[in-house]
Amino acid sequence: MSEPTDAVIRPMRPDDVALAERLTAEGFHELELRMAPRWRPDPEPRPVERAAAWIARTRHFLATDPEGCWVAEDASGMVGVVASYNREKCWALATYAVRPGSQGRGIGKPLLAAALHHGRGSLRGMVAASSDPKAARIYRQAGFSLHPQMFLAGTLDRSALPVVEKVREGSLADVELMDSIDRRTRGSARGVDHELMAGLWRLLVSDTSTGSGYAYLDGHGVRLCAASNRRTATRLLWAALADGPEQATIGHVTAANEWAIDVGMAGRLALHQQGYLALRGMRPPTPYLHDGAFL
Incomplete structure (x- = not known):
């Protein structure tokens, strides 16, 4: 007690x-x-x-x-x-x-x-939870479903990098597009959060006739990725890895996002487990890699 x-x-x-x-x-x-x-x-x-x-x-x-x-x-x-x-x-x-x-x-x-x-x-709730059993108990008691998270890490095999096209630098002019993608993947837009995120991180966007998506990158790798289909999400994740460090990490991967596991394994990264995506009133977003705070 x-x-x-x-x-x-x-x-x-x-x-x-x-x-x-x-x-x-x-x-x-x-x-x-x-x-x-x-x-x-x-x-x-x-x-x-x-x-x-x-x-x-x-x-x-x-x-x-x-x-x-x-x-x-x-x-x-x-x-x-x-x-x-x-x-x-x-x-x-x-x-x-x-x-x-x-x-x-x-x-x-x-x-x-x-x-x-x-x-x-x-109507919906999201928490990026640690592996702490006490925290998991608290979130489950609060009505959240616990979806195990994975991450991939290691030395990136750059010889495995494909040629990536149809990815450009993003800006705040893309907020309407990004909000539309978020409503499709997670049921709600970020709105005012993009102004801060675009100031903290680099933004990549892919917008074609077959799909749209975006990714935020920091100096350590991809922070967040969302797209209208897996092909576009895969393209953005490869672009993020290509521009990232040799010691690469792809974090916050749920079982609903095996496309990200496939990219990481193709780049010779190792797969591990860590924490949970705790959700209430919604299924795990896909194709989607969440950030720990902006979710």
């Missing part, structure tokens, strides 16, 4: 965001160290550039959905944080953490409940 808590759950404020970033960095690093397989190198703490992106992203969610962002405080200060948002009747959890050392005190459940209340009118 959890210990009783004296923590207070309150709405997040703009001046909370920097401290919340440090709390989540500490919490996720502890989780990754605890859950990482022995064969993998020890996870590194969140680097400075990702900390800045986390802060920008959370300020964005706080500005667009203040009722979805909460913190927990006790006499020692901030001990928990959650950020969530609604987009066209789809609720998504962007981040959720309790400070290591404060877990098991009954803080996490009411903190998540505050965020879930923000999505009470939404």
Whole structure:
């Protein structure tokens, strides 16, 4: 049984965001160290550039959905944080953490409940969940179906890269196209999120008479990919790998997206399992690779 808590759950404020970033960095690093397989190198703490992106992203969610962002405080200060948002009747959890050392005190459940209340009118829900059994239990009890995730990683065999055509640089002029693709794959558009994502990451777009799609890339690989059909999604993923680092990763792959597994294996990447895509009121989107926060 959890210990009783004296923590207070309150709405997040703009001046909370920097401290919340440090709390989540500490919490996720502890989780990754605890859950990482022995064969993998020890996870590194969140680097400075990702900390800045986390802060920008959370300020964005706080500005667009203040009722979805909460913190927990006790006499020692901030001990928990959650950020969530609604987009066209789809609720998504962007981040959720309790400070290591404060877990098991009954803080996490009411903190998540505050965020879930923000999505009470939404038809669908999405969470990128870790492999932590406690987190999986919480999401399942909240009514989410747990879909195991996979990822592919390794040294990319560049001799396997095909010639990729019909992929161009994207811009905010493509938001209407991307929103249309998202409504088709996940049932809801991102709208205001594209302005931030396009500022953080590189955008690739493919728009032909036979299919359309887009992908966001950072310096480590593809962050998100969505398309109207698997052929277009495959084309975009190959383009992302071609422009990415030698040590490639394709993350957040569900069983509904075997096209991404085929691409990764063709590039000689190894397949692994990690975490869940937790969904409520919807099936796993396809062809689709989600981001951990923008989902």
